[in-house]
Amino acid sequence: MKLVSGKTVAVIGAGLAGLSAAITLQDAGCDVEVFESSDRVGGRVATDVIDGYQLDRGFQLINARYPELVRLGIVSELDFIVASRTIDISLGTSQVSLGDPRRHPFSALNPATGSILTKVRFLSYLTSHAKAGMSVEEELIKYGNLYARVLKPFLSGVFLTSPANVDAVSGKEIIRSFISGKPGLPAHGVGELAKALAKRVNTIHLNSRIDAIDQVDADSVIVATDVTTAAQLLDIPNVPKLASSTTWYHEIPEGVTSSKNLLIDGQTRGPVINSIAISNMVPSYAPSGRTLLSSTTIDFSSESEVRRHLAIMWGVSSSDWALIAKYEIPKSLPIFGVGAQGAQSSQFAEGVFIAGDYRTAPSQNGALLSGRLAAQELLLN
Structure with a gap:
């Protein structure tokens, strides 16, 4: 220039x-x-520190392979911790995992998250051009359980709205960036x-x-x-229309989970769209010996509704979990609707x-x- x-x-x-x-x-x-x-x-x-906990203003990861971050060369200046490329899906009273097939090929074999053929077909979706005038959901709904149990709940957390509300063209670019990306967090918060x-x-x-x-x-x-x-x-x-969200931070007892993976509900049994023991991924997010849980909702929900859903997803009682903070974010993300x-x-x-x-x-x-x-x-x- x-x-x-x-x-x-x-x-x-x-x-x-x-x-x-x-x-x-x-x-x-x-x-x-x-x-x-x-x-x-x-x-x-932004990140706040409350009672020794690091609390990001809304759950968000940084994709180290975003082109603008690469251009700026900024990630090398952060104490960057790479996130897991596997997500856990709550189904019934159990959890199943689905990971990057390049690293976790056997996780793709579980039929609970869709057939092998469906997952192979989804790879072709990633390499094809999106159809103008359609929503993300209209393009993906044909993938059956893979969409209903995995992609829809996961993408609702990405877009902070239903994939039915998101333009297929712009939405596919974001989906591709997640598939090929390197998500993570700085040790001291986003x-x-x-x-x-x-x-x-x-x-x-x-x-x-x-x-x-x-x-x-x-x-x-x-x-x-x-x-x-x-x-x-x-x-x-x-x-433009804006998506709103609420992030809930709870301190949970040690031993509830050792997972570093994002957990979603494959059956949509409540308002929580994702939950993660974020201090398992980045230990500095919680004081020593404690575990910080970050959970996200996009619809108005009471804490009792959130606790009930978290108990279902994690398979344990949540009645004694301490609420550390709640962030209501009315202008979380713009919604790029169909045709935008x-x-x-x-x-x-x-x-x-x-x-x-x-x-x-x-x-x-x-x-x-x-x-x-x-x-x-x-x-x-």
């Missing part, structure tokens, strides 16, 4: 999109200031990713709320806030550009990509 030294740019929002935009602009020689309304960077990509990116940005103003574009003095502005705030700043009448397409241009008006995952893809990679694209388009103007 041609250097444009001397150009001043204000970036509103220090989430992944804003940080990516700022880094791209700085590398091109721009004078960049980032304004963030809260007291921290990262947006939803928020370490945002902190590492922020270290590359020269000027970030925290606790700096911007209510109007004319509050900032710059040649150009990139609005990299959540979509609702962007709509308020730019007077945009319609915004990413935005073609980041420019909103003369000198004003927009970035955010709702413009590209509902993922960390989508947020980072949108920030870079907005910055590059700004540089060409």
Whole structure:
């Protein structure tokens, strides 16, 4: 990119999109200031510490093979712990496992998660082009038990909505990224990713709320806030539909599980879409000798309903599990419905550009990509 030294740019929002935009602009020689309304960077990509527990604001993994993370070379700066490539499925009173066939070939032989032929056919789905005008569910429902017991509950946790609500084309790209990816977490929480990116940005103003574009003095502005705030700043009448979620953190007794795998319910017997003893995967998430369970719901649910469902999924009583924290996240992810397409241009008006995952893809990679694209388009103007 041609250097444009001397150009001043204000970036509103220090989430992944804003940080990516700022880094791209700085590398091109721009004078960049980032304004963030809260007291921290990262947006939803943040980690709290409560009573010795590390609690991410919503269960989320980092895919170390996301193209934008590879381009930035940021994962090498994190104490990254790779997640298991196997998921456990609760069926009846037992659990079965399904793993990456390259590493766990025998797990694919269990007919409870679909026949071998069905699983082979699913591989052909991954290499084919998605059909426009269809949902993810419409493309996958033909895979029978593999879809009903494994793919649907798993993907509901990925999209934070039913696959019936997600466009087949954009959805398939995300599914492929999971199949070929390298998911995991930094030892000190997902928020370490945002902190590492922020270290590359020269000027970030925290606790700096911007209510109007004319509050900032710059040649150009990139609005990299959540979509609702962007709509308020730019007077945009319609915004994309957003998925909401709630993450529940419980301390569970030692011995309940030694598994590091994500657990889903293959029979949808309650509101929980996934659950994981996250401190088994990353020991620093819980004090020594304790186990932290992270569970996600996408529909309104009481704690008693969540406890009942967790007891079914894990096969043990949950009555004595201590609730450490509950995170309600009303703007978890944008929903790319059937026929939805990413935005073609980041420019909103003369000198004003927009970035955010709702413009590209509902993922960390989508947020980072949108920030870079907005910055590059700004540089060409």
